[in-house]
Amino acid sequence: MNKINQMKNEFKKNGGILKTIELNEMGFSSRQIGKLMQDGIITRIKYGFYELREYHPKEEVIIAKLFPKAVIFLESALLYYGYTDRIPLSWQIAVDKDSNKKQYEIDYPFIEPYYIENKYLNVGVSTIEIEGVPVKIYDRDRTMCDVLRYETKIEREVFAKAISNYVADKEKNIRNLLRYAEIFNIKNKVQTYIGVRL
Template sequence: MNSTARNKLVTNAKKERAEGRRSKICFNQLKRFPRNVAKHFRGCFFITLSALKLKFAKTIIDLSCVSVYNYYSDSSALNGKENKSNNKVVRDLQMEHLEEYKNIFDKYGGMMRTKELQKEKIFYPKLQYLIREGSVEQVRYGYYQWVDPDDFSEVGTVIRLFPDAVFCMNTALFYYGYSDRTPAAWHLAVSKDSGKSRFHIDYPFVKPYYIEPKVLLLGTTKVNMDGHEVCMYDKDRLICDCLRYRNKMDKEIFNKAIQSYIKDSNKNIPKLLEYAEPLRVKRLVKDLIGVWL
């Protein structure tokens, strides 16, 4: 092969290398060329092979992009189905009256637990719609109450969460005017056999007092607080409790409570002495209050 033919082959190989195509020259032809020319063509071959690898990588990327597009297309389709399902629930609820759901909640005192919702066939989609609309709110895990737009007090929530509790201590002192400090938490008297975990909640703030069952309901009365009828200790039982927990009370609150009771024209001393005996504070009543009478 003359030099003109070799130069032509070298020129063609350079063009193929620039265009990124495989060289059509086989290795049998390379063996007949001088070593320096064969070495040149081997370099062209490896450059072409690298170009093919790049092409392969680009193909993989393209396939990945197609897969991602298909995935998001499928997700959009699923979201579309979910939106259609949610729209169906909304339409169903719009067709029905919210008053019907309010009546169901009223059957349970305005607050329902998860098992009660399932019993009344108020399932998750409808419940979530009612929550988004502001008709229902979750007060703690598994407890949902109907929202009264005209009631801004926590009293309703407290009596629904703890229907067996009696309002006592600082809460009762503030209600009767024996204290001018607004309690930071709701003070509730419950049976000592009551479960402790149900009071471990973030809202509303409550402080339980665990009382012996035999004296739990001693001296209870019904009062109206923020438009709700609640169970609370009367003034005479309240003072007996203050004497029982005097070491745990703020001294200023304790002294003001005792002085306010002594000045109260509606106090009932016979009841005070009657309550003092089972509560084991009869001696304290005589020592701390009897001297002022």
């Protein structure tokens, strides 16, 4: 197998994205990487990250590769769990409030970072696998807490539908919901919007 095919296979194994260092480890110098871009084989997504031109990775895979600590959040998580059928205009991701904000200035995919205090960032994180790449997302119970916390940022129709779908979901975990509600100090809201319907 020639070096280019080997590289293409490596891209495909990694959700279509590789870092400069990974290409270097495969024996590609900076000059050779430049030539691959010139020949239209790879494209730079952002500094230090490349995608294979012929392979179109899913947007959540690109996000997970570019920002491994980011968590799929709020309406983007609602869409994943089937609690809404409205596709957000941009991917909502939760990131550390102390992280460098400049890194999130990318052209594609469209992202909307929410800067979260570190102590809350890892509450209720799940990992799903998409195209062989681990992607962080808040579980359905944490997502409902976020819906209640960010009520004013969500359209009424999306908000109401999300709650109805959560209440009807057999995979919800009320114990987790109440534990998270305590952490975020929203127990009254959980009781008002969800508790009365259980």
